Amino acid sequence: MGNLVIVTGASSGLGLSIARQVPFEARVVDISRSGPPPDSGIEHIDADLSEVGEWPEVAAAVRQMVKDESPERSALIHAAGTLSPMGFAGEVEDLPYAANILLNSASGQFLGHAYLSAVAGRKGDHDLVMVSSGAASTPYQGWSSYGAGKAALNHWVRHAGEEQKLRGGVRVSAIAPGVIDTSMQTEIRKMPEKDFPRVERFRDLHDEGKLVSPDEAARRFWQVVESGLETGSVVDLRAY
Numbered sequence: 001m002g003n004l005v006i007v008t009g010a011s012s013g014l015g016l017s018i019a020r021q022v023p024f025e026a027r028v029v030d031i032s033r034s035g036p037p038p039d040s041g042i043e044h045i046d047a048d049l050s051e052v053g054e055w056p057e058v059a060a061a062v063r064q065m066v067k068d069e070s071p072e073r074s075a076l077i078h079a080a081g082t083l084s085p086m087g088f089a090g091e092v093e094d095l096p097y098a099a100n101i102l103l104n105s106a107s108g109q110f111l112g113h114a115y116l117s118a119v120a121g122r123k124g125d126h127d128l129v130m131v132s133s134g135a136a137s138t139p140y141q142g143w144s145s146y147g148a149g150k151a152a153l154n155h156w157v158r159h160a161g162e163e164q165k166l167r168g169g170v171r172v173s174a175i176a177p178g179v180i181d182t183s184m185q186t187e188i189r190k191m192p193e194k195d196f197p198r199v200e201r202f203r204d205l206h207d208e209g210k211l212v213s214p215d216e217a218a219r220r221f222w223q224v225v226e227s228g229l230e231t232g233s234v235v236d237l238r239a240y
């Protein structure tokens with residue numbers, strides 16, 4: 001009987017830092033396309049979460065890992081997400097826009113459902129955490145599917161959290177980490193103003209040294225998770 005932490009999108013950036021900084025002994029598993037660095041000690045399940053056809057196999061793997069470990073402490077952290085394609089709705093290509101919708105909005109709900117079913121009835125401490133964004137509540141021209149996806153995850157957390165209060169006991173939460181110094185931010189700064197009118201704000205944050213490192217954000221992220229959030233909570237790290 002061991003502990004288990006599953007992190008989607010732990011190949012780089014915040015997801016990788018979250019996986020590296022798990023504050024208790026655990027089997028740590030990444031779900032992503034490219035996987036974490038080979039020397040990370042993190043296991044890897046190869047999957048493209050924007051492909052609906054791969055979801056059942058990933059769900060089966062999550063359920064099998066929970067069954068194998070029978071963990072007293074477990075967590076599923078959904079950190080996978082994408083801003084691509086940035087640009088106005090109605091102006092970007094159809095297929096990349098559809099992939100953005102599926103990854104940002106729907107994959108987290110499906111994997112959350114699979115994890116809740118896997119740990120249902122098991123004793124111990126279990127957390128399901130969605131990595132959110134300020135874009136869930138603040139509109140940004142050029143980020144329609146990304147912002148809508150994060151808003152959908154936040155509201156799913158509120159609903160699932162209420163359900164767990166009634167029947168379940170899993171802590172379900174969403175945590176927005178703030179503006180992190182990742183490759184995603186590099187891509188944001190390259191965007192032309194016509195496709196992302198607020199790009200100058202993000203260039204200024206970088207130039208003024210106001211971006212938070214992934215490691216610092218991950219440290220604070222785990223502090224909040226371990227503080228014992230009420231199930232159904234949607235919080236911003238900048239408030240802590």
